Amino acid sequence: MSWQQVCTTDDVDEDAIEEFDVGDITLLVANAGGEYYAFPPNCPHQETPLSMGMIEGETLICIKHLWQWNLRTGELGDNAESPLLKYEVKVEEGAVMVNLEKELKYNYQ
Amino acid sequence: MTISDDQIKNLIYKSCRLLDAEEFDDYLDLYTEDFEYKVTNYSPEIKSDQEWMDANRAELKGLLANVPLHFRLLGSFMRHATVYDIERNGADTANALTYVTIYYTTPEGATSVWAVGRYHDKIDVSGDTPLIADRNMKLETREVGIGTHLPM
Amino acid sequence: MSRNAEEHLSPPKVADGESYIHASVYTDPDLFAEEEEKVLRRTWKFVCHISEVEKAGDYRTHQWTGVPLVTIRGNDDKVRTFVNTCSHRGAKIVRDVAGNMKHMTCFFHMWEYDLEGNCTYQPREEGYEELGPTKDDLSLREIRTDIFAGLIFINFDGNAESLRDYIGEAGEPFEKIFNNHELEVFHYNQTHVKGNWKAWYLTNCDLYHEWSHLVNRTTSVLTKGYHDRPWRIQPNGHGYNAHHLDGSPFQVNYKKYKSWENRDHLVFKGLAPGEFRVTDIFPNLSVFFRATCIRLNHSTPIAPGHCIMEERGLAIKGESREDRRMRTKQFVQIWGPFSRNASEDCAYVEATHACQEAGANPYDLMSRVEKFEDGVHERIHSDTYLRHFWGEWSRLMGRPANNPKNFMEAAE
Numbered sequence: 001m002s003w004q005q006v007c008t009t010d011d012v013d014e015d016a017i018e019e020f021d022v023g024d025i026t027l028l029v030a031n032a033g034g035e036y037y038a039f040p041p042n043c044p045h046q047e048t049p050l051s052m053g054m055i056e057g058e059t060l061i062c063i064k065h066l067w068q069w070n071l072r073t074g075e076l077g078d079n080a081e082s083p084l085l086k087y088e089v090k091v092e093e094g095a096v097m098v099n100l101e102k103e104l105k106y107n108y109q
Numbered sequence: 110m111t112i113s114d115d116q117i118k119n120l121i122y123k124s125c126r127l128l129d130a131e132e133f134d135d136y137l138d139l140y141t142e143d144f145e146y147k148v149t150n151y152s153p154e155i156k157s158d159q160e161w162m163d164a165n166r167a168e169l170k171g172l173l174a175n176v177p178l179h180f181r182l183l184g185s186f187m188r189h190a191t192v193y194d195i196e197r198n199g200a201d202t203a204n205a206l207t208y209v210t211i212y213y214t215t216p217e218g219a220t221s222v223w224a225v226g227r228y229h230d231k232i233d234v235s236g237d238t239p240l241i242a243d244r245n246m247k248l249e250t251r252e253v254g255i256g257t258h259l260p261m
Numbered sequence: 262m263s264r265n266a267e268e269h270l271s272p273p274k275v276a277d278g279e280s281y282i283h284a285s286v287y288t289d290p291d292l293f294a295e296e297e298e299k300v301l302r303r304t305w306k307f308v309c310h311i312s313e314v315e316k317a318g319d320y321r322t323h324q325w326t327g328v329p330l331v332t333i334r335g336n337d338d339k340v341r342t343f344v345n346t347c348s349h350r351g352a353k354i355v356r357d358v359a360g361n362m363k364h365m366t367c368f369f370h371m372w373e374y375d376l377e378g379n380c381t382y383q384p385r386e387e388g389y390e391e392l393g394p395t396k397d398d399l400s401l402r403e404i405r406t407d408i409f410a411g412l413i414f415i416n417f418d419g420n421a422e423s424l425r426d427y428i429g430e431a432g433e434p435f436e437k438i439f440n441n442h443e444l445e446v447f448h449y450n451q452t453h454v455k456g457n458w459k460a461w462y463l464t465n466c467d468l469y470h471e472w473s474h475l476v477n478r479t480t481s482v483l484t485k486g487y488h489d490r491p492w493r494i495q496p497n498g499h500g501y502n503a504h505h506l507d508g509s510p511f512q513v514n515y516k517k518y519k520s521w522e523n524r525d526h527l528v529f530k531g532l533a534p535g536e537f538r539v540t541d542i543f544p545n546l547s548v549f550f551r552a553t554c555i556r557l558n559h560s561t562p563i564a565p566g567h568c569i570m571e572e573r574g575l576a577i578k579g580e581s582r583e584d585r586r587m588r589t590k591q592f593v594q595i596w597g598p599f600s601r602n603a604s605e606d607c608a609y610v611e612a613t614h615a616c617q618e619a620g621a622n623p624y625d626l627m628s629r630v631e632k633f634e635d636g637v638h639e640r641i642h643s644d645t646y647l648r649h650f651w652g653e654w655s656r657l658m659g660r661p662a663n664n665p666k667n668f669m670e671a672a673e
Binding site: 152153154155156157159160161162163164167168170171172174175178179180181182251252253254255256257258259260261 | 357475519609
Binding site for chain 2: 052063
């Protein structure tokens with residue numbers, strides 16, 4: 001699989017995070033101020049579902065230990081100790097397209 | 110079509126079953142859009158009625174969506190209800206009085222009575238199916254252990 | 262690497278021996294009995310709010326260290342507390358939890374006392390003429406009672422310093438605000454907690470545990486400036502956490518919790534919108550502000566593993582029904598038996614007590630130090646107040662909290 005339509009822009013409200021399955025891959029799509037981002041479903045820290053997380057501006061926040069990342073730049077914010085893996089995303093005529101060539105996974109201990 | 114007393118009773122019993130099962134979306138579907146939900150009691154300590162929960166649809170929906178994220182009492186509740194009285198208020202609403210006993214079962218399986226009280230419901234009977242327009246759970250019990258995030 | 266039994270039972274490896282306690286301070290019956298004498302009967306204990314005994318004859322019954330008490334407003338407007346037991350056979354005189362009366366009548370032989378504690382009537386009084394005593398010898402025992410910012414306190418110790426001196430500067434975060442309004446109690450609940458009274462109180466004082474509450478994580482810990490608040494340690498075991506180091510208020514962002522609104526209406530005069538403050542008065546009263554809500558929280562010790570937690574909400578007397586409803590709604594979102602936070606706190610205390618009682622966890626750590634750049638003040642998640650509390654407890658008890666019964670000496 002390479003570029004796949006995961007959802008439409010209407011499927012994810014502003015400042016919301018939604019979960020989608022494409023084939024065997026589960027991923028989250030976040031709408032941060034009209035920009036769409038896609039990433040694996042769980043926090044790199046303790047596998048907490050990031051679908052329960054919060055979006056503040058460009059920042060994604062995990063609800064458990066408040067690890068934070070800038071979704072646009074990938075920069076680590078407060079509390080975060082390791083990076084967030086992100087899929088490439090593009091929006092074409094209302095379709096949220098994600099490059100799913102390879103499933104992104106964390107090496108959980 | 111007139112809503113029967115049995116339909117009203119079934120609505121109230123269903124509200125107990127869905128809350129027991131923590132099927133919150135379906136539970137909220139039993140209410141009108143602009144319902145008000147309260148848990149109240151009388152406190153002899155301050156010689157006054159008081160409200161221990163007061164939520165509209167948006168507030169209850171927000172609470173129930175967050176429940177899985179909260180640290181909370183483990184175990185389960187079982188509500189045992191009997192509708193004692195239904196009174197019609199014209200064609201569109203009815204008042205229902207229901208006696209409720211709530212049992213609590215610990216994760217280890219021990220059961221005790223957690224609380225007793227009465228649902229004072231206003232039921233909207235203007236549509237095809239009855240809906241709860243307002244619920245006031247008047248608790249007789251005032252000591253509820255560590256408490257809970259859930260409506261009763 | 263996990264620890265073996267010997268390692269687990271050894272004192273924690275911390276640089277300062279006063280930064281941990283031995284769990285027996287929560288579980289030992291002898292320490293509990295000693296604590297009643299040395300701590301609980303020698304310090305000022307919160308009873309209730311003056312609005313609960315507003316008019317002459319209004320009373321509130323309660324107990325402290327097992328002694329039944331009644332606090333009552335006299336015809337002279339003075340609030341007094343008496344041991345609630347008849348001088349005759351020791352029956353409990355006032356049996357209801359609250360109410361109003363013109364005089365106190367013992368149900369057993371119908372003796373009567375006035376609101377000032379004088380024995381005023383005995384049926385067939387002449388029966389005592391030959392042997393005595395006279396009624397004057399049979400008045401009720403009065404317990405020192407005083408009021409600070411509308412809060413009624415008692416002290417069994419007749420020689421203790423005045424209540425105002427006892428509270429001192431610790432009244433700073435709440436005294437003015439309490440005096441800005443005529444307040445009344447609109448919310449009350451109590452619950453029997455299977456835990457030690459100190460563990461309940463110290464859960465209120467341990468702000469590091471805000472990590473556990475979903476509400477606090479999202480509405481507070483995430484808020485800018487959250488960590489920039491110092492603990493203000495006060496004499497007599499008190500302390501408070503109110504302002505940022507620069508004196509500005511800490512404003513909680515309530516909107517961050519799904520379906521909640523910010524608290525910028527109905528804010529008590531003297532507070533900023535959303536402002537949070539907590540004041541901890543030794544031995545066990547916590548006064549909380551959450552902008553539109555005031556909570557008084559304390560507990561009554563019953564046994565090492567049992568206390569009765571009491572929670573009161575204060576509102577402005579005479580406010581409109583709409584305002585009261587909104588204030589109530591916001592109060593019970595956070596506190597009360599159906600709230601997000603109070604029920605979680607109860608669970609924490611019971612869970613830790615179960616482990617301590619079983620001896621599963623011999624020590625309680627309080628070695629967190631997060632200092633400001635000035636090297637003096639400690640931040641909100643420092644355990645500085647916990648260490649301060651145990652310092653005061655140790656002083657009154659004459660025992661170190663980290664080794665209250667000389668466990669190590671006994672082992673040697």
